[in-house]
Amino acid sequence: MAGPNSLYGPLDPAPDAGHVDAPPRMGFFTDTSVCIGCKACEVACKEWNLIPDDGFNLLGQSYDNTGGLTANSWRHVAFIEQPVANRGGATDSPGAFAGLPVGPSVSAHTAVVAAGSGQDMGTDPGIPPAVDALAAAATIAPPRAEPQFLGMPMADLPGRTMDAPRSDFRWLMMSNVCKHCTHAACLDVCPTGALFRTEFGTVVVQEDICNGCGYCIPACPYGVIDQRQDDGRAWKCTMCYDRIGDGLTPACAKACPTESIQYGELDELRARAQHRVEKLHEQGVDSARLYGNSPDDGVGGDGAFFLLLDEPEVYGLPPDPIVTTRDLPDMYKRAAVAALAMAATVVVSFLGRRP
Amino acid sequence: MRPREEAERPRDESLSPPPAGRPGSGLARDEAAGGPVRDPAVKGRRRGGGGGRGGDRSMVPPAEFRSYYGRPIVKAAVWHHDVAAYLFTGGLAAGSALLAAGGDASGRPALRRAGRVGALGALVASTYFLVHDLGRPERFLHMLRVAKPTSPMSMGTWILSAFGAAAGAAAVAEAAPLLPERGVLGVARKLLPPAGTAGQYGAALVAPALATYTAVLLADTATPSWHAAYPELPYVFAGSALASGAGVGLLAAPVAQAGPARRMAVFGAAMELYGAHRVETTKGILSEPYALGRPGRLLRTGRALTALGVAGAVLGRRSRVVSALSGLSLLTASLATRFGIFEGGLASARDPKYTVLPQRERLARRAAENGGAPDAKTQGPAQ
Numbered sequence: 001m002a003g004p005n006s007l008y009g010p011l012d013p014a015p016d017a018g019h020v021d022a023p024p025r026m027g028f029f030t031d032t033s034v035c036i037g038c039k040a041c042e043v044a045c046k047e048w049n050l051i052p053d054d055g056f057n058l059l060g061q062s063y064d065n066t067g068g069l070t071a072n073s074w075r076h077v078a079f080i081e082q083p084v085a086n087r088g089g090a091t092d093s094p095g096a097f098a099g100l101p102v103g104p105s106v107s108a109h110t111a112v113v114a115a116g117s118g119q120d121m122g123t124d125p126g127i128p129p130a131v132d133a134l135a136a137a138a139t140i141a142p143p144r145a146e147p148q149f150l151g152m153p154m155a156d157l158p159g160r161t162m163d164a165p166r167s168d169f170r171w172l173m174m175s176n177v178c179k180h181c182t183h184a185a186c187l188d189v190c191p192t193g194a195l196f197r198t199e200f201g202t203v204v205v206q207e208d209i210c211n212g213c214g215y216c217i218p219a220c221p222y223g224v225i226d227q228r229q230d231d232g233r234a235w236k237c238t239m240c241y242d243r244i245g246d247g248l249t250p251a252c253a254k255a256c257p258t259e260s261i262q263y264g265e266l267d268e269l270r271a272r273a274q275h276r277v278e279k280l281h282e283q284g285v286d287s288a289r290l291y292g293n294s295p296d297d298g299v300g301g302d303g304a305f306f307l308l309l310d311e312p313e314v315y316g317l318p319p320d321p322i323v324t325t326r327d328l329p330d331m332y333k334r335a336a337v338a339a340l341a342m343a344a345t346v347v348v349s350f351l352g353r354r355p
Numbered sequence: 356m357r358p359r360e361e362a363e364r365p366r367d368e369s370l371s372p373p374p375a376g377r378p379g380s381g382l383a384r385d386e387a388a389g390g391p392v393r394d395p396a397v398k399g400r401r402r403g404g405g406g407g408r409g410g411d412r413s414m415v416p417p418a419e420f421r422s423y424y425g426r427p428i429v430k431a432a433v434w435h436h437d438v439a440a441y442l443f444t445g446g447l448a449a450g451s452a453l454l455a456a457g458g459d460a461s462g463r464p465a466l467r468r469a470g471r472v473g474a475l476g477a478l479v480a481s482t483y484f485l486v487h488d489l490g491r492p493e494r495f496l497h498m499l500r501v502a503k504p505t506s507p508m509s510m511g512t513w514i515l516s517a518f519g520a521a522a523g524a525a526a527v528a529e530a531a532p533l534l535p536e537r538g539v540l541g542v543a544r545k546l547l548p549p550a551g552t553a554g555q556y557g558a559a560l561v562a563p564a565l566a567t568y569t570a571v572l573l574a575d576t577a578t579p580s581w582h583a584a585y586p587e588l589p590y591v592f593a594g595s596a597l598a599s600g601a602g603v604g605l606l607a608a609p610v611a612q613a614g615p616a617r618r619m620a621v622f623g624a625a626m627e628l629y630g631a632h633r634v635e636t637t638k639g640i641l642s643e644p645y646a647l648g649r650p651g652r653l654l655r656t657g658r659a660l661t662a663l664g665v666a667g668a669v670l671g672r673r674s675r676v677v678s679a680l681s682g683l684s685l686l687t688a689s690l691a692t693r694f695g696i697f698e699g700g701l702a703s704a705r706d707p708k709y710t711v712l713p714q715r716e717r718l719a720r721r722a723a724e725n726g727g728a729p730d731a732k733t734q735g736p737a738q
């Protein structure tokens with residue numbers, strides 16, 4: 001069972017966890033290049049898994065009012081607005097963004113409002129306010145005299161006055177989810193055995209065992225698992241363990257209208273993803289890259305991996321996640337040395353003449 | 356490539372303050388007032404270009420990174436101050452148990468008694484803090500379902516259980532002289548002292564593990580500044596535990612018997628200060644959360660009180676009052692240090708900077724080792 005790669009390195013997790021005759025490892029491939037941001041996955045997930053609401057917030061970050069993955073949001077659709085064309089090529093015209101703010105879609109004002117007025121999501125830590133919300137507050141300029149462009153329609157009929165060419169603008173959308181890591185830190189550190197590896201290679205919390213110690217939450221390198229406040233336990237995506245055992249597709253993949261979320265055997269998904277990214281490169285989308293597909297990465301490959309169109313951190317993903325337990329043997333060794341030093345110190349302290 | 360990437364950057368980090376713990380702390384506002392660029396329409400800005408960041412407390416050169424609306428990537432621990440307090444009381448229990456064993460072995464009854472009672476008190480507090488911090492306190496016994504080496508918390512549960520039984524027996528045995536000499540309680544009066552001695556040495560054997568496992572507990576997370584500190588954190592915690600145990604001895608024992616406690620204070624403080632110094636200076640940007648804001652103040656307070664306590668322990672060896680005060684100073688120092696380390700880690704998890712920048716550096720290093728310049732397609736883990 002436990003082999004040399006049990007803590008780190010390429011591995012087939014289900015047999016390593018002790019499953020005999022395990023079925024093929026199942027996973028998600030989320031192709032963000034065809035995501036349309038409809039949030040059907042979020043809704044389907046909530047309905048199937050009977051997840052409570054996470055507050056009805058307006059976060060001031062594009063169309064994303066979910067904020068991130070929490071105990072009450074197991075799928076999360078990220079929206080990123082970028083002033084570039086979606087071809088991956090260089091943009092040649094200043095576009096509709098000339099002279100307009102092109103930074104974050106959160107303005108200083110909305111950041112402050114969002115930081116101050118967001119309802120409680122009912123999870124802990126949930127989605128804490130952005131760190132810079134109050135810094136942004138300090139940058140609010142006094143109201144200007146000249147009118148600002150508010151994104152409203154022009155006074156004239158469209159097309160009659162052409163003051164700017166079509167906008168060079170792209171919208172990145174990504175449905176984020178638990179990665180079901182090959183080396184899952186949450187599972188490694190769980191002290192009660194509430195988290196376990198299923199025969200499909202996924203990672204699931206047993207809600208009747210979890211005692212809410214919260215250790216899995218800082219352990220996750222992706223910041224996925226989270227605690228539900230009124231309940232105290234940790235919750236996250238189960239890859240619909242209650243569906244896939246019956247041969248059904250998980251709710252989010254079933255509901256996805258564009259097949260941005262694909263569910264299937266991981267090996268097949270990896271091949272499909274490779275094919276897709278090559279195709280996109282052929283079509284000139286140089287920015288397409290796979291994330292989490294390689295068994296050689298810091299978590300041994302993700303059971304749910306992604307095709308992204310920008311750097312991972314733009315989507316709120318860590319650029320190079322590493323399972324924390326990779327270093328655990330070294331940590332124990334150093335703690336043992338420190339413990340010995342401590343014992344030796346006491347012995348030395350008590351040597352010498354008696355009173 | 357580069358200029359275009361900058362233009363499409365979805366948010367500008369010059370708006371973001373240095374790691375200031377939680378937003379809304381006084382520091383966040385102080386720092387923000389100096390630096391940020393006013394007009395978000397300026398393209399191709401660089402951090403530090405505003406000229407306002409020259410004299411701030413940043414210990415590393417400003418670096419650029421992108422994030423999703425400034426939201427944290429990893430989640431901060433949901434642990435409340437119960438766990439920070441447990442770091443202190445657990446260390447105190449371990450230090451006290453060692454003090455008791457040493458005091459008994461070297462014939463210093465005051466140290467023995469103080470150590471045993473101190474260990475039991477700290478143990479009871481530890482158990483309370485740990486159970487109270489659970490999301491489902493009534494399920495605390497689920498901790499004993501499994502013994503799992505990959506989970507420092509599971510290992511710690513078993514260490515604490517073993518320690519608790521032993522240290523409890525040792526402390527109860529101190530009450531033996533109060534029992535009547537005859538009857539059933541008379542038998543107990545005779546049996547308790549040897550059981551107490553066995554418990555005392557058993558607890559002393561487990562104590563170093565109890566004091567250091569908590570360092571592994573914190574370090575075995577994705578919380579950037581905790582994980583980066585894993586080589587030295589056990590020394591910080593071991594030293595802090597020794598110093599707080601010594602503090603109990605200095606508080607409770609007469610000056611004639613407190614000699615070993617003074618030496619323990621000196622050695623413990625040295626170990627703690629060395630470890631903390633390494634953590635605060637050698638981790639690059641990940642040392643920063645330990646220097647800024649509340650965590651920084653707590654750690655500086657801890658350091659000052661440790662120095663004060665050691666000085667008092669060494670210089671005041673003839674004065675009961677000075678000894679007791681230095682003991683108190685050492686105990687407070689240990690408490691401040693634990694809270695500082697705890698909160699520093701939380702601050703590092705709340706700012707995506709501490710997750711993204713070190714990982715970017717790692718990728719760049721790896722790319723350089725592989726002999727190629729980093730490029731967009733190979734920068735992600737998908738290589």
